Amino acid sequence: MVNCGCGLLTANQEPVPLKSVDVEVAVRDHVATVSATLLYENGEQSPIEAVFIFPLPGDAAVCHFSAKIGQSEVVAEVREKQKAREEYDDALSSGQQAFLLEESEQSPDVFSLSVGSLPPGESASIRLEYVTELAVQADDGLRFCLPAVLNPRYQPRGEDGGGGTLSCGPGTSVPASLVPYSLTLSASVCSPRPIDKVESNCSLDPVQYLDQQQTRATVKLASGHKFDRDVELLLYYKDAHLPTAVVEAGRPSATPGSLMGDPVVMLSLYPEFSPLAMSSMTKSGEFLFVIDRSGSMDCPMGTAGPSQMRIDSAKETLLLLLKSLPIGCHFNIYSFGSSYTHIFPNSVVYSQKTMDEALKEIKGMKADMGGTEILEPLKHIFKQPCIPSQPRQLFVFTDGEVCNTKAVIDEVKRNAGSHRCFSFGIGEGASTALINGLAKEGGGHAQFISGADRMQPKVMQSLRYALQPAVVDISVTWDVPEGVSVTPLSPPITNLFQGQRSLIYGQLTGQSWGDAEGCVTVKYSLAGQPTQNQLRFSLQPTEDTGLTAHRLGARALICSLEAESKEQGDQSDGVKAKEKAIEVSIQSGVSSSLTAFIAVNKGSGEAVQGPLLRRHRASGSWLLESPLATALGKTLQEVESSKPESVSPEVWATVLAVTWLHGFKMDAQVEWEFLAMKAVSWLHGEKVPCLTECLRAGNLLLGCQVQESSMGM
Structure with missing residues (x-):
């Protein structure tokens, strides 16, 4: 399966305009401030509008966004999301350069950056700043991760009319030698306690200590690093457990x-x-292991050199967990992909016999169950009655590639009173929002395992947590x-x-x-x-x-x-x-799902000249023209003759475009969801009195059955 990367797309679907990424990380004890500068260049003959979809840590607080074009710099401000979109559209309509940064409404670790009216041959330097907490690892290290890939997010069947598809952001994961942009990263670390060591999954220059107490230090990625995988820094302090x-x-x-x-x-x-x-560690409990067996689990744990396949690492860890359970507890093992299965009809008492049966099943497990529909097995589990005096403990293993992150987390939250949830993000690109959200709302603990990491020590720490009295x-x-x-x-x-x-x-x-x-x-x-x-x-x-x-x-x-x-x-x-x-x-000045960052470069007041080449239909509306008709698989005459009399050509074109996206392009929803939301907002702003009639006519013309509710209309 193909991993999705980050980048702006040209008309030929090539991620050329992103030239370089420069990152500065300032760590103060348990938290980090991250400043990233991304350099774009428009190599085309006309102004472009492009959309850049990229991942950030799920709990990151984006707090600064600015853009520099030539010698002119504009700093974005936070607005209510709809107002920000309207301001962006108004700026583009008047020929001004504009930038819009917004968080996905489905998953808080996916952001969309719209770059509007970038003149031909011009460069744009985008600066993004966010703050984030650093997670504590099993060995007491603090983990900072800079995500490099936005893995394909699976769209479950039945949601918005989808049939179970993979939806990706722009670009694809490619070998390091072909990555079109480089990454420089430097980190400064300051702590009230001595810094013991700094480690990484990437090559680092030697750590430079700035004082004799070793409470301040700097470290850099080795030169020539290609941004082909997540960058992970592990920080170790002495006396780390002091409050x-x-x-x-x-x-x-x-x-x-x-x-x-x-x-x-x-x-x-x-x-x-x-x-x-602590001596009263529980010897009871209902332990439910939920294993991702989707196709993406047949990928390596990391991209840097040879590494174990995700499914094999999960299987080895499951074997260790089973052998470590206390005698007399209950357990069951669920596998999920496009569907789900469980080894036993109901949870069984842990014994030599039931353990041997489970071990036999585990050895035959493969990543052969299709998509990543984690919501349905969770719903099934929560419907099962709890076993008296056996606290329910969920262990969820997944590479976290789902679109419906918030729906999954909400389901866990609704049932938080009946269980604790321990989650494990496997491989690079695992959704931090999903993994951390499951643990947070399920009263458990989250772990991330990638590259050459051994999963077993981290999982055993979570088992110790699960065995602690509540x-x-x-x-x-x-x-x-x-x-x-x-x-x-x-x-x-x-x-x-x-x-x-x-x-x-x-x-x-x-x-x-x-x-x-x-x-x-x-x-x-x-x-x-x-x-x-x-x-x-x-x-x-x-x-x-x-x-x-x-x-x-x-x-x-x-x-x-x-x-x-x-x-x-x-x-x-x-x-x-x-x-x-x-x-x-x-x-x-901190991002949310209800607001967005908007920056408009008014400059000298002169409009950017030339026709605007739009990327991914990023404007609020569409024009009724031949290119649109061709994309819909119709002639312009067919499209025009089907238009209801009471609506304008622009409204009709916009309804058709959004209907077509929901009806036929759910496999690319991460790529166009922001654009479709903007289009629907534009329709509402036009106060169209007959949207239902329009949608009915659009479905008839295109041969689909998209519902108003799924489009937000």
């Missing part, structure tokens, strides 16, 4: 009392369980001086494990506090015993931190508000949550 706290000063120009104007505290907590509690009744309380208050920005903690980190964000409001201290207390019940962990911290704000904590705190708050808005729908509380999410996103 820490940072109080970050607000932006001086922001209003006091606002999120960006007040200080924000970021706490890194590692709960310590008592030896007595922590319940978790609460977080703040003790701060009089006149100071704390507004939590993070959602409530729903799960704790021994040695696992929890990052907590809070907005500090009130008078200046000088050398005063605050205290946070995490209380919970473990194995029937009330327990608590405390951390005292200085309230003195730290300057010049790049507002990292503010932006990550804003992202956490936005995600909570988006979830509340979705749950409440059109009810009053849902509308208020949506409005608040948009307000926080605009105020903080």
